[in-house]
Amino acid sequence: MTIRTLVWGENIHERINEVVRAVYPDGMHTAIAGALNSRDGIRAETATLQEPEHGLTAERLAATDVLIWWGHKDHGAVDDAIVERVVRRVHEGMGLIVLHSGHFAKIFKRLMGTPCALKWREAGERERIWTVNPGHPIAQGIPENFVLENEEMYGEFFSVPEPLETVFISWFSGGEVFRSGLTWRRGAGNIFYFRPGHETYPTYHNETVQTIIANAVRWAYRPGPAFTALHDAPNVPVDKALEPITERGPKLHQAGEEGYK
Amino acid sequence: MTIRTLVWGENIHERINEVVRAVYPDGMHTAIAGALNSRDGIRAETATLQEPEHGLTAERLAATDVLIWWGHKDHGAVDDAIVERVVRRVHEGMGLIVLHSGHFAKIFKRLMGTPCALKWREAGERERIWTVNPGHPIAQGIPENFVLENEEMYGEFFSVPEPLETVFISWFSGGEVFRSGLTWRRGAGNIFYFRPGHETYPTYHNETVQTIIANAVRWAYRPGPAFTALHDAPNVPVDKALEPITERGPKLHQAGEEGYK
Amino acid sequence: MTIRTLVWGENIHERINEVVRAVYPDGMHTAIAGALNSRDGIRAETATLQEPEHGLTAERLAATDVLIWWGHKDHGAVDDAIVERVVRRVHEGMGLIVLHSGHFAKIFKRLMGTPCALKWREAGERERIWTVNPGHPIAQGIPENFVLENEEMYGEFFSVPEPLETVFISWFSGGEVFRSGLTWRRGAGNIFYFRPGHETYPTYHNETVQTIIANAVRWAYRPGPAFTALHDAPNVPVDKALEPITERGPKLHQAGEEGYK
Amino acid sequence: MTIRTLVWGENIHERINEVVRAVYPDGMHTAIAGALNSRDGIRAETATLQEPEHGLTAERLAATDVLIWWGHKDHGAVDDAIVERVVRRVHEGMGLIVLHSGHFAKIFKRLMGTPCALKWREAGERERIWTVNPGHPIAQGIPENFVLENEEMYGEFFSVPEPLETVFISWFSGGEVFRSGLTWRRGAGNIFYFRPGHETYPTYHNETVQTIIANAVRWAYRPGPAFTALHDAPNVPVDKALEPITERGPKLHQAGEEGYK
Known part of the structure; x- marks a missing residue:
């Protein structure tokens, strides 16, 4: 079993900003994909905003088990149909x-149903990430805390829905805390938000960060065919009822009619 | 303290369908509001699809503590800006x-981030609703189970996010089950979905159903000023940090700059 | 409606330690109860370890809506039958x-089913408490963060079950974070753990802390009769089934027999 | 990777009751273990109440990744030290x-912190199990519903804590519903309760039931060393603080002292 992973990168700052290019000369998406490809059971490719259909054709998504998303400067450029x-x-x-500034990505806001806002400060301060759910698969092999010496601060309130589970919480030098690793499921899809990764710092070269992302890929992977039935709202006719019943009472719908949507 | 409640009704079938008009001669919204107004501490008014701005002006929403939503036939007619x-x-x-067919309302799908689909059958079959969370405020005074002799069937899989809590589960004669009372919070807003209420049956005249809705109004009520801060993603400047820190490392943003959205 | 609240205090350090007595001359329980009695709708009394049956007779508990628990030095002295x-x-x-060191109280460990352990340091360091769930009733009127200038540090991993909701998270000067406000329900009973309150500091004289505890009392209150049915595992005889069924297949139990426990 | 699974059986009715022996001639534990051993990546052994230390020595548990528990007639016979x-x-x-009647096992009640009671009826009635969480790993490959033609009824209220997720809900002919597949985590350990399996019916010979149990074994498995740190409540001395701090304020504890438990 190989988990077909697609790392999507906005790929703007890597091209226009010297600092970012120095840290990620081949792009952040390439760095993340490279780290994943060094792990067993994961095969990672990349896609970027600039490709046709942002590299996210129906065919490609159908062949993707887990999608990783990093964007920041131009969330608005992502086409609504592709979202x-x-x-x-x-x-x-x-x-x-x-990942990180992807909290404001259209796809994330769409799936959360909330503003996904937060406080921020770009001061290169220390972030200390605590594991608050050591039994969670995403925390496997992660120490009880680890440090990113220079990171952007994100502070609460992070306006996302209460997660299924909180896996990591960050401490910042400037006095803030942030729920840095959160899980949800939407339909049959597993979702993980992971906070670190400001583009001016070498966060995705950090081995612990790489392990967390690889763990998250394995956790988020759902084998088996696509669960397409959840788009339907099928009428179950009386004569197909699982237990025999007799139709009673007044009706709105004619037999075989579609429901309202 | 009086909870300012607004009962929104699509108000179509009550006007064009004889059966529905016979059950709810003044509209479903009026029946629901009337039941609420007989309870202490709740003052309910109504709004309908046909009113200007669907009766949901900014002023009116600002003066509403809890909104109740019933729609079915024409979810698409609700204006996106008002959603x-x-x-x-x-x-x-x-x-x-x-309520009920509001599972497909634009506002609900938008807040859930999922399709909100389900199975259905309009056969007037028996629904037996079980309380599976007797300590929840919405279950206060509700028996361990009660019957709606004629209801539309809704069956799983109900494609909504895992709730904060499951309060009621329905049993149907035809063999299905359904999570009929579910809670979530989105931002600072409490959300309750309650399944029963097909328009051809007198469900909202049922006293237990009325008690559940009144309990839900009280549970969903959040006193205090609107929590408008969650729309913002404020920059916290280094010199305003709660703990003294020194700026370090490379930067993307200039001082005072807005973040990307 | 008045919420009958009972504040239970271990009441040891207040009597044997000069520092604690200076901060809470009438005991911590008395200070907490006094603050609650100044709020509308709450009537608080106290009980202590040293009273007969620790002040927790069956009659008294039957007349208590919400119990508040502070203990630290001698959790083992609480009688198992009273637990x-x-x-x-x-x-x-x-x-x-x-509250606080009550994380190791027998009643809490018994209700959580986990060790309820954590890291700690008594250095009078700064604790900054962040509201991460501003819509929760317990956060009503609480600022987005507030400071306790001198507190004992508690650090993760806090080995409790994933809560229903996380309401507060603490930042400590020494680099730790802690989930400081957590909710659960066990049976029909609402449970809130709130971290601050080391006995050598004036934490329970802090007005924000007092408001949180009062909010928690209101949130935890469940009106209506005691839900005693949850202790039973009743047999539902075939002839009392809600839907008519015919007995089939082999059996272990005779009619009217009790189940195994 | 092979998941070392231990199937614990009470092993009473198989020996003293003709009906049960006819269904499970080698014991229920043996039938369950046999089904697991036919699956990839799982190696299942058995243990029973009658063995020394109930077959649950410290060595054996240390070499067990996932424990499966079936008991019914004599929960009280399980030694408290082994619990x-x-x-x-x-x-x-x-x-x-x-599994099933294990809801009243000492280990389960101890981990849940609640009575774990429910309603029951032994009438060989039809149970229809619905998948309400098709994206959950335990539901992988399970149809949207399946039938056990003869089962004991279990009815709500099932007095367990709100689960992390509800995976299955059962419909019974006699009118009850039951949350039949529930997940929790306690400490670092994953817990799954699965309802079916009355000993007079061939439930554990059902292939869908076997798949669910095998899925649950894979889901519950946590690789890596035992997380023994959660039993400790370590003091973090001031001079070992992650961030430099200065001790302030009054103290209860002397340097190096153990905390109270």
Whole structure:
């Protein structure tokens, strides 16, 4: 079994900003994919905003088990039709890992149903990440805490829905805390948000960060065929009822009629 | 303290369908509001699809603590701008109770981030509703089970996010089950979905159903000012940090700059 | 409606330690109860370890809506029979608020089913408490963060079950974080754990802390009769089945027999 | 990787009751273990109440990744010291799958912290099990519903804590519903309760039931060393603080002192 992983990168700052290019000369998506490809059971490719259909054709998504998303500077440039296509695949069971500034990505806001806002400060301060759920598969092999010496601060309130589970919480030098690793399921798709990864710092070269992302890929992976049935709202006719029943009372719908949507 | 409740009704079948008009001669919204007004501490008004701005002006929503939503035949007729207005108020702390076929309402799908689909059958069969969370405020005074002799069947899989809590589960004669009472919070807003209420049956005249809806109004009510801060993603400047820190490392943003959205 | 609240204090350090006595001359329980009695709708009394049956007779618990628990030095002195009595009342719907070092109280470990362990340091360091769930009733009127200038540090991993909701998270000067406000329900009883309150600091004189505890009392309160049915595992005879069924297949039990426990 | 699974059986009715022996001539534990051993990646052994230390020595538990528990007639015969030993291993990360009447097992009640009671009827009635969480790993390959033609009824209210997720819900001919597949984590240990399996019916010979149990074994498995740290409540001395701090304020504890428990 190999988990077909697609790392999507906005790929803007790597091209226009010297600092970012120095840290990620081949792009952040390439760095993340490279780290994943060094792990057993994961085969990672990349896609970027600039490719046709942002590299997210229906065919490609159908062949993707887990999608990783990093964007920051131009969330608005992602085409709404492609957003719906990605969301639909998540509902059908594709895993989704949203990184750092992807909290404001259209796909994430669409799946959460909330603003996904937070406080921020770009001061290169220390972030200390605590494991608060050591039994969770995503925390496997992760120490009880680890440090990213320079990171952007994200502070609460992070306006996302209460997660299934909180896996990591960050401490920042400047006095803030942040729920840095959160899980949800939407339809049949597993979703993990992971906070670190400001583009001016070498966060995705950190081995612990790489392990967390690889763990998240394995956790988010759902084998088996796409769960397409969840898009339907099928009428179950009386004569097909699982237990024999007799129709009673007044009706709105004619036999065989579609429901309202 | 009086909870300002607004009962929104699509108000179509009551006007065009004889059967529905016979059950709810003044409209379903009026029946629901009337039942609520007989309870202490709740003052309910109504709004309908046909009113200007569907009766959901910014002023009116600002003066609403809890919104109740029933729609079925024409979810598509609800204006997208008003959907966003309602969603925004929920995020800011307005409670929301979605009834029956409102599972496909735009506002509900928008807040859930999922298809919200289910199976259905209109056969007037028996629904038996079980309380599976007797300590929940919405279950207060509700028996361990009660019967609606004629209801439309809704069956799983109900494609909504895992709730904060499951309060009621329905048993149907035809062999299906359904999670009939579910809670979530989105932003500062409490949300309750309650299954029963097909328009051809007298469900909203049932006293237990009325008690559940009144309990849900009280549970969903959040006192205090609107929590508008959750729309913002404020930069916290280094010199305003709660703990003294020194700026370090490379930067993307200039001082005072807005973040990307 | 008045919420009958009982504040239980271990009442040891207040009597034997000069520092603690100086901060809480009448005992911590008395300070907490006094603060609650100044709030509308709450009537608080106290009980201590040293009273007969620790002040927790069956009659008294039956007349208690919400129990608040502070203990630290001698958790082992609480009689096991009284622990079971308290736990039973929580299952039946009495609210429970466990403060600070009460994380190791027998009643809390018994209700959680986990070790409830954590890291700690008594250095009078700064604790900054962040509201991560501003829509929760317990967070009503609480600022987005507030400071306790001198507190004992508690650090993760806090080995409790994943909560229903995380309401507060603490930041400590020494680099730790802690989930400081957590909710659960056990049976029909609402449970809130709130971290601050080391006995050598004036934490319970802090008005924000007092508001949180009062909010928690209101949240934990469950009106209505005790839910005693949850102790039973009743046999439902075939001839009393809600839907008519015919007995089939082999049996272990004779009609009217009790189940195994 | 092979998941070392131990199937624990009470092994009473198989020996003293003709009906049960006819269905499970080698014992229920043997039937369950046999079905698991036919699956890839699982190696299942058995243990029974009658063995020394109930077959649950410290050595054996240390070499067990996932424990499956079936008991009914004599929960009280399980030694309390061994209950604590099992609970401790679950906290450290051993998976636990509790079947059917195991809802009243000492280990389950101890881990849940609640009565774990329910309604029941032994009438060989039809149970229809619905998948309400098709994206969950335990539901992989399970149809949207399946039937056990003869089963004991279990009815709500099932007094367990709100689960992390509800995976299956049962419909019974006699009118009851039951949350039949529920997940929790306690410490680092994953727990799954699965309802079916009355000993007079051939439930564990059902292939779908076997697949669910095998899925649950894979889901509950936590690789890596036992998480023994959660039993400790370590003091973090000031001079070992992660961030430099200065000790302030009054103290209860002397340097190097153990905390109270």
